[in-house]
Every structure is written in structure tokens, then in C-alpha cells.
Amino acid sequence: MRRLNRTFLGTVIAAVAATTVSIIVAPSGGTASAADEQPSAVEDYAYPGADAILANDHVQLISGDGHILYKPCPATEAPGLIIVRSSDAIGSLGNGRICFEVTAAAGHLTLKIPNVYAVRGDGTTTTAGHKLTAELTTGAGVHTTVDVDPNSDTEVGIATTPPGDPTALLQLDASR
CATH class of the missing domain: 1.20.5 (Single alpha-helices involved in coiled-coils or other helix-helix interfaces)
Incomplete structure (x- = not known):
């Protein structure tokens, strides 16, 4: 047994x-189709809704970590928001003002906004803003990185004294 x-x-x-x-x-008896494959779990950091923002507000948002968000600018001053000023008729109101909100202690955003002449930090008279750096380039390809005043405007490009070349904003980095 x-x-x-x-x-x-x-x-x-x-x-x-x-x-x-x-x-x-x-x-398996058949060939696998693209629909049968699992989506990639790799994050590409592409900015969500970038195509619609570009079509509607003429602002090119490329990628980021999700902690600097594009916000339609209000008609009046916007405490707590980073404000980028361009001489082009772009932004949610078409007045050259583009606003961003930092939602964490630090953030990163890659973008392209032409003819930028000022960047305003997100601080107010009562609250400290983020430490902010802006990377810019001229049409000739000269790159500069500017420390933005956390509580005021920082002039760049054509608004500097003496006036500089027109600049495009390429990157924003925020930290505490």
C-alpha cells in the first residue's frame, strides 16, 4: 500500500x-494586441491638460512635478499666486498675465512663455513667499537664471535697466 x-x-x-x-x-494561440498590454507605470511628468491650456490661453506647459499649477489669473491682484507678465496677449484673460500656484514646500515646472518682462513671487505683505528661481532664454540662446523676489516683482528681459533682450521663460523652481 x-x-x-x-x-x-x-x-x-x-x-x-x-x-x-x-x-x-x-x-497563447493568438498574438497580443496593444489593447491587451498593460499601460506603462512610468511617470513622464507631462503637464496634464497642456494642449487645452495652449489652445485657449496660449501658454505652453511642458512638464513638472505637480506642485506648481497653472491657474487662471483673477481680474484683480492675486495674492498667493506667482504672476508672470508677458508683452504678448496671452493668459486666461488675454492680458499677458499668467498665474501659478505652488501647492507644496517645493515645486518644479518646465514651460515656455515668450516675451516675459516680469515675474512676481507668491508672497504677500503678511505671508512669506516661496524662494523662486526662473530660467530664461533670449532669441540668441543666452540662458540666465534669476532669483525672483518672493514678495514683489522681479524685472527681466526688456524691463531691466538697461533694457535687455526679449526673454522666454523656460522653467520655474520653488522651495521654502
Whole structure:
């Protein structure tokens, strides 16, 4: 009886092993389509809704970490928001004012806003703003990084004294 149990048990183990190997190795009988594949779990940091923002407000948002968000500028001053000023008729109101909100202690945003002449920090007279740096470039390809006053406007490009070349804003980095 013991010999019969061992033989039976050995046969069962061999059958399970063979079935497992054939399941792993056997082709599925069809080819996998793109719809059958799982989406990539790799974050590309592309700015969500960037195409609609570009079409409506003419502001090109490229990528970021999700902690500097584009916000339609209100008609009046906007305490607590970073304000970028451009001589182009862009932004939610078409007046060249583009607003951003920093939602964490630090944030990063890659963008392209042409003809920028000032960047205002998100601080107010009663609250400290984020430390903010702005990376800009001229049409000739001269890159500069500017420390933005956390509580006031920082003039760049054509608004500096003496006037500089027109600049495009390429990047914003905020920290506490």
C-alpha cells in the first residue's frame, strides 16, 4: 500500500509539474494586441491638460512635478499666486498675465512663455513667499537664471535697466 501511495503521489507531482511547464511555455494561440498590454507605470511628468491650456490661453506647459499649477489669473491682484507678465496677449484673460500656484514646500515646472518682462513671487505683505528661481532664454540662446523676489516683482528681459533682450521663460523652481 505504501508503494502504491508513493507511486500515485509521484505521478501526481509529475503531472502537475508538466502542466505548469506547458502553461508557462505554451503559446497563447493568438498574438497580443496593444489593447491587451498593460499601460506603462512610468511617470513622464507631462503637464496634464497642456494642449487645452495652449489652445485657449496660449501658454505652453511642458512638464513638472505637480506642485506648481497653472491657474487662471483673477481680474484683480492675486495674492498667493506667482504672476508672470508677458508683452504678448496671452493668459486666461488675454492680458499677458499668467498665474501659478505652488501647492507644496517645493515645486518644479518646465514651460515656455515668450516675451516675459516680469515675474512676481507668491508672497504677500503678511505671508512669506516661496524662494523662486526662473530660467530664461533670449532669441540668441543666452540662458540666465534669476532669483525672483518672493514678495514683489522681479524685472527681466526688456524691463531691466538697461533694457535687455526679449526673454522666454523656460522653467520655474520653488522651495521654502
